[in-house]
Amino acid sequence: MSKCGYVSVVGRPNAGKSSLLNWLVGEKIAMVSHKANATRKRSNIIVMHNDDQIIFVDTPGLHETEKLLNQFMLDEALKAMGDCDLILFLAPITDKLSHYESFLEKKKKDIKHILLLTKIDNVTNNEVLEKMKEYEKYSNEYEAVIPVSIKKQTTHAHILDSVVKLLPEHPYLYDPEILTTEHLRDIFKEFIRESIFENISDEIPYETDVLINKVEEKNDLDVIKATIIVQKGTQKGMIIGKGATALKRIGKDARIKIEKLTGRKCYLELFVSVKKGWTKSKQGLKDLGYDVNL
Template identity: 85%
Template sequence: MTKCGYVSVVGRPNAGKSSLLNWLVGEKIAMVSHKANATRKRSNIIVMHEDDQVIFVDTPGIHETEKLLNQFMLDEALKAMGDCDLILFLAPVTDQVKYYEEFLLKNKKNTKHILLLTKIDFVSNEEVLAKMKEYEKFSDKYESIIPVSIKKATTHADILDVVVKYLPEHPYLFDPEILTTEHLRDIFKEFIRESIFENISDEIPYETDVLINKVEEKKNVDVIKATIIVQKSTQKGMIIGKGATAIKRIGKDARVKIEKLTGKKCFLELFVSIKKGWTKNREGLKELGYDID
């Protein structure tokens, strides 16, 4: 009997969740940014390991805030934790242990979890061992602790062998050939959002979103029309840039990402629209796909 199950990948904002998942699946699917709170929704990324299927659930970072959009993001992470067979908690090696303690309080169902010590490339072996020692007092809480270096020593099997051990025996839930349950439209949206994060100054990306207006898949080219949503006219000016330089740069970056994934040419047309206060009211959030309970 094969093993198959859902594994939620959680941690504080910017812990390296999306980077880890892209590395495990061998494709760029999840949005990655060095800026915190880039991931807003749960998404499934499917990894086959020998005869077993692991459905990883990428989640927004666990954090507390009063803002409605951030409340939606926290709810997404907590729901993923409650619905899965196993949790991977990512703890950057330089983090204080308090983030892990906060996670333990939020893990209401006491779902089994593995602790991944990430970003170990930036510290010495002695510092890694010292941090592992700090976590030893919680050894009755986690199933395993794994130091992770996706740039150097760690192999996929170092993580997946341990993950599969804690999954139930079950037939595959998805076709083994697919990498994600996300629609292409949603992946295109995330690639455009990522390009905004990479090309616009720090404060603007968090008040932007993207609506995919149209996707026309032709034999040799994908034609995509999308609208970047902002809250203020000043933000619209920054997204467009002098002589439309900024929006051209965003479009070029997004197009490269899309073409790499699809293997086809992409014609991408971007527009900018102002939707005042959309991050601060339930109606504005719902229009863009963020339903607050």
Template identity: 80%
Template sequence: MTKCGYVSVVGRPNAGKSSLLNWLVGEKIAMVSHKANATRKRSNIIVMHEDDQIIFVDTPGIHETEKLLNQFMLDEALKAMGDCDLILFLAPVTDSLKYYEDFLQKNKKNTKHILLLTKIDFINNDELMVKLKEYEKYQDRYEAMIPISIKRATKKSDILDEVVKYLPEHPYLFDPEIMTTEHLRDIYKEFIRESIFENISDEIPYEADVVVNKIEEKSNVDVIKATIVVQKDTQKGMIIGKGATAIKRIGKDARIKIEKLSGKKCFLELFVSVKKNWTKNKEALKSMGYEIEN
């Protein structure tokens, strides 16, 4: 009998969740940014490990804030924790234990979890041993603790072998040939958002979103039209840039990502519109796909 189940990947903002998942699946699917709070919604990334199927759930970073959009993001992470068979908690090795202790409080169902100590290449072996010792006081709470570095040494099987131990025996939930349940429209949207994060500084990426208006798939090229939505007129000017230099740079970066995934040419046309204070208004958030409960 095969094993199959959902594994939520959680941690503080910028803990490396999306990078880990792209590495495990062997393809760039999840949005990655060096800036915190880039991931906004849950997404499923499917990894086949020998005869077993693991559905990893990428989540926004766990953090507290008053902002409505960020409340939605926290709700997404908490829902993922409550609906899964196993949790992977990512703890950068340079962090204090407060993020892990906060996670333990938020894990209301006491779902089994594996503790992954990430970014171990930033410290030496002696420092790593000290950190491992710190976490040992919680050894009755986690199923396993695995120090990892996706840049060196760690093999995918080091993580996947451990994960499947805690999954239920179950037939596959998805076609083993697919890598994600996300629609191409949503993946392309995230690629464009990632390019905004990479090319535009300060708060603007956090107050911007993307609507993919149209995808026309032809035999040798995909034609994509998308709108970047911002909150203020000044932000629109900065997204476009002097002589349209900024939006051209965003478009070029996004197109390269899209073409790498699709394997064919892409014609990407970007527009910019202003929706005043959309991140602070429940109805506006809902229209952008972020429904706030309560």
């Protein structure tokens, strides 16, 4: 029988989780940003490896915070860790072991995990070996340690073979042809959010969200209308920019991402709306799809 199971991909903010998953699936699906805490919700990305099916779960970064939205994000990551068959813990090669030690305290003891040392292209081979030695004192905790570099092209198979060995025998849970269980509307939303993170500086991207108002598929064109939500009037001005230059830049970047994924032309129309204090109230968060039970 084939193997099939859920694999939660976890780590501190900006550990490279979404980049790794896009690389493994061979398509840009998960939102990627050089800024920490860009991923807010769990999402499933499906990879077929030989005759086996792996459902990777992308998660927000593990961190401690008092902010309501960030507490939701941490809760999403912890739920993913508790509901899976296997965990991949991503540890950037230059990190201290404290992040890994914190993860060990949070995870359920009966769920196995593999330790991935990421971003090894930034260091020498000797430094990689030294870091692996540091983790050896926890060798009874993990199933394997795998150094990973997307840029240096670590082979997919090395990671996927290690994952499949630890998954249960089970029929496929999803059609082998699909890459994600996410609706296209949600992927479009994340592409727009990613473009905001890329084009707007400071804290503003963290206080924005996106509502997809309409998606209409015409013969050779996708028509998408979306609203960017901000917390303050001053933020609205910065999102739009002088002569709407910032908004046009965000729209152009998002449209290119959407067209690359769908293979179709896209007409994207963006609006901006102020929803005061939405990140600080349970109702504000729920209105934007974050089911806060805190």
